[in-house]
Amino acid sequence: MKERIAFYAKRIKEGRLKEMWRQTVWIYGYxxxxxxxMIIYTLMGLVGTVVSLGVxxxxxxxxxxxxGYQAGKLVQTFSIMIGLGIxxxxxxxxxxxxxxxxxxxxxxxxxxxxxxxxxxTDWESLTNYHTGDLLTRWNTDASSxxxxxxxxxxxxxxxxxxxxxxxxxxxxxxxxxxxxxxLGMPVSLILSKTLMRRMVNNNQxxxxxxxxxxxxxxxxxxxxxxxxxxxLIRLYVQRLKQLQKEYITMKLDFxxxxxxxxxxxxxxxxxxxxxxxxxxxxxxxxxAIDYGTMTMFLGLSGTLTGTLHNLTSLVxxxxxxxxxxxxxxxxxxxxxxxxxxxxxxxxxxxENRDRGxxxxxxxxxxxxxxxxxxxxxxxxxxxxHEIVGLVGPSGEGKTTMMRLLLSLVPPQGGEAYFWAxxxxxxxxxxxxxxxxxxxSYVPQGNTMFSGTIAQNMRNVxxxxxxxxxxxxxxxxCAWSFVxxxxxxxxxxxxxxxxGLSEGQAQRLxxxxxxLRDTPILLLDExxxxxxxxxxxxxxxxxxxxxxxxxxxxxxxxxxxxxxxxRVYAIRNKQCALLNAEEIKDMIDxx
Ligand SMILES: Nc1ncnc2c1ncn2[C@@H]1O[C@H](COP(=O)(O)OP(=O)(O)OP(=O)(O)O)[C@@H](O)[C@H]1O
Ligand SMILES: [Mg+2]
Numbered sequence: 001m002k003e004r005i006a007f008y009a010k011r012i013k014e015g016r017l018k019e020m021w022r023q024t025v026w027i028y029g030y031x032x033x034x035x036x037x038m039i040i041y042t043l044m045g046l047v048g049t050v051v052s053l054g055v056x057x058x059x060x061x062x063x064x065x066x067x068g069y070q071a072g073k074l075v076q077t078f079s080i081m082i083g084l085g086i087x088x089x090x091x092x093x094x095x096x097x098x099x100x101x102x103x104x105x106x107x108x109x110x111x112x113x114x115x116x117x118x119x120x121t122d123w124e125s126l127t128n129y130h131t132g133d134l135l136t137r138w139n140t141d142a143s144s145x146x147x148x149x150x151x152x153x154x155x156x157x158x159x160x161x162x163x164x165x166x167x168x169x170x171x172x173x174x175x176x177x178x179x180x181x182x183l184g185m186p187v188s189l190i191l192s193k194t195l196m197r198r199m200v201n202n203n204q205x206x207x208x209x210x211x212x213x214x215x216x217x218x219x220x221x222x223x224x225x226x227x228x229x230x231x232l233i234r235l236y237v238q239r240l241k242q243l244q245k246e247y248i249t250m251k252l253d254f255x256x257x258x259x260x261x262x263x264x265x266x267x268x269x270x271x272x273x274x275x276x277x278x279x280x281x282x283x284x285x286x287x288a289i290d291y292g293t294m295t296m297f298l299g300l301s302g303t304l305t306g307t308l309h310n311l312t313s314l315v316x317x318x319x320x321x322x323x324x325x326x327x328x329x330x331x332x333x334x335x336x337x338x339x340x341x342x343x344x345x346x347x348x349x350x351e352n353r354d355r356g357x358x359x360x361x362x363x364x365x366x367x368x369x370x371x372x373x374x375x376x377x378x379x380x381x382x383x384x385h386e387i388v389g390l391v392g393p394s395g396e397g398k399t400t401m402m403r404l405l406l407s408l409v410p411p412q413g414g415e416a417y418f419w420a421x422x423x424x425x426x427x428x429x430x431x432x433x434x435x436x437x438x439x440s441y442v443p444q445g446n447t448m449f450s451g452t453i454a455q456n457m458r459n460v461x462x463x464x465x466x467x468x469x470x471x472x473x474x475x476x477c478a479w480s481f482v483x484x485x486x487x488x489x490x491x492x493x494x495x496x497x498x499g500l501s502e503g504q505a506q507r508l509x510x511x512x513x514x515l516r517d518t519p520i521l522l523l524d525e526x527x528x529x530x531x532x533x534x535x536x537x538x539x540x541x542x543x544x545x546x547x548x549x550x551x552x553x554x555x556x557x558x559x560x561x562x563x564x565x566r567v568y569a570i571r572n573k574q575c576a577l578l579n580a581e582e583i584k585d586m587i588d589x590x
Pocket of ligand 2: 399400524
């Protein structure tokens with residue numbers, strides 16, 4: 001026996017219950033800011049209960065007056081009953097308003113909070129999740145929590161109070177009726193237990209399925225061009241139908257279960273109320289109670305069975321809620337970025353803008369979490385006024401080096417730090433998310449957002465004037481085509497910069513980077529779609545600005561290479577500095 005208790009205690013401590021407790025605490029972290037609304041909601045639920053009991057009493061009196069058991073003012077009692085009934089329905093409307101209010105506020109709060117947390121989550125951990133999955137969690141799970149947040153404590157209190165008060169009225173009036181309160185209980189309990197198991201299962205499956213479907217749709221809609229080009233329309237429609245079929249089968253499975261459950265519950269409810277009815281008639285016949293009390297009891301037996309069922313179904317509801325919380329916690333508990341030194345780095349940046357800022361990578365080692373070792377003791381340097389070239393075959397690690405510089409991924413070994421001035425006069429900070437302020441990055445691919453060109457530019461410099469934007473566009477050799485657009489810089493781009501040619505998008509991305517005006521520029525194949533003359537002009541403009549720039553480019557192209565002060569070849573997980581001859585060879589053999 002003692003062992004069994006210890007066994008259960010251990011299970012409670014370590015198992016699902018502990019997990020549920022942690023999740024509950026997390027949910028209440030959001031709920032507690034709305035404690036006042038919750039208390040109001042609870043109080044109104046309690047008052048509502050008292051008012052409905054009042055209605056029961058009034059209806060008892062009314063029946064007794066009509067049947068002549070009781071002397072009293074018929075009209076008055078009738079008015080009280082109607083009045084209380086109306087008050088009750090007003091109360092229940094207000095209660096549902098408060099509950100909607102709390103629900104919506106908590107919903108907005110959780111979503112805003114999770115949105116931010118997703119964005120500050122360590123990039124590499126985040127890439128393990130499909131965007132469809134993230135979207136489903138952010139949207140559906142957050143909603144299920146906000147919809148159910150009142151279901152935990154407030155509703156438990158209200159239902160418990162409703163049950164106890166109705167039960168007390170029954171006991172006081174005719175204790176023999178109390179049995180009917182519990183008649184439905186065994187069925188309720190058994191049902192809620194099976195329902196609970198199914199529900200957990202169903203929740204998990206339905207969340208996984210939802211994530212799969214939204215991921216599928218999202219990917220299909222953003223790749224319409226590829227789907228058409230490869231003649232995949234039929235295949236994709238087929239796949240969607242397959243997914244829908246799986247979804248429907250799963251949902252129906254659960255639906256059947258809940259149909260059976262409610263059929264059973266209704267039958268039990270009916271049986272209980274008929275039994276109560278029979279017992280009531282007997283009690284009236286034997287003179288133990290009057291007609292009014294019997295009518296009241298019939299109403300109360302419904303309340304008791306219903307409330308008891310509500311109470312037991314709070315458990316599966318809570319489980320659904322905690323499952324959702326668990327899915328959100330998975331995300332928010334991933335490692336976070338720390339940009340603690342933001343202000344210090346900003347000061348360093350302001351102080352040394354005019355001197356230029358360079359960086360040193362010293363024996364850096366990095367492997368992706370998947371195990372791919374990309375760098376081992378890699379060393380390189382980039383100085384102000386210099387274009388530094390990174391070359392290497394595809395898949396060697398050029399983009400990974402950019403990610404390391406941007407602290408999107410953390411190195412496992414070695415050092416990386418900044419310094420100011422051409423001759424490294426002043427040592428600055430180590431690489432960290434806070435040092436992203438020092439960089440402007442032009443990644444591979446089209447990375448413009450939807451909206452006007454001007455909005456895209458102002459994303460990186462909120463108060464940029466039209467003139468500043470045009471100047472940056474000119475520097476990036478983008479003005480020549482933007483000028484010809486009917487709306488100029490106010491022309492609207494589609495999603496992901498749609499509506500532009502690759503080279504145009506690249507030039508806009510470069511203009512955006514230039515407008516940000518940071519000491520270090522990272523160009524990842526950023527000039528690959530430009531013609532040779534434009535590429536040369538862009539690079540010249542970048543370096544010819546007022547302030548010294550440090551520019552790191554990944555490229556295979558002779559034009560860019562011939563402008564580099566220093567070229568590193570990424571090979572054997574290291575950055576090998578090429579001499580003039582090797583660079584010339586590379587240019588000649590292009
Ligand atoms: N997110 C990631 N997770 C795991 N491995 C990755 C990830 N991104 C890249 N890799 C792996 O790291 C290695 C270097 O990739 P990287 O993108 O840096 O190459 P690259 O030199 O930029 O190539 P390309 O010239 O084709 O752009 C490759 O083997 C690649 O498979
Ligand atoms: Mg790359």
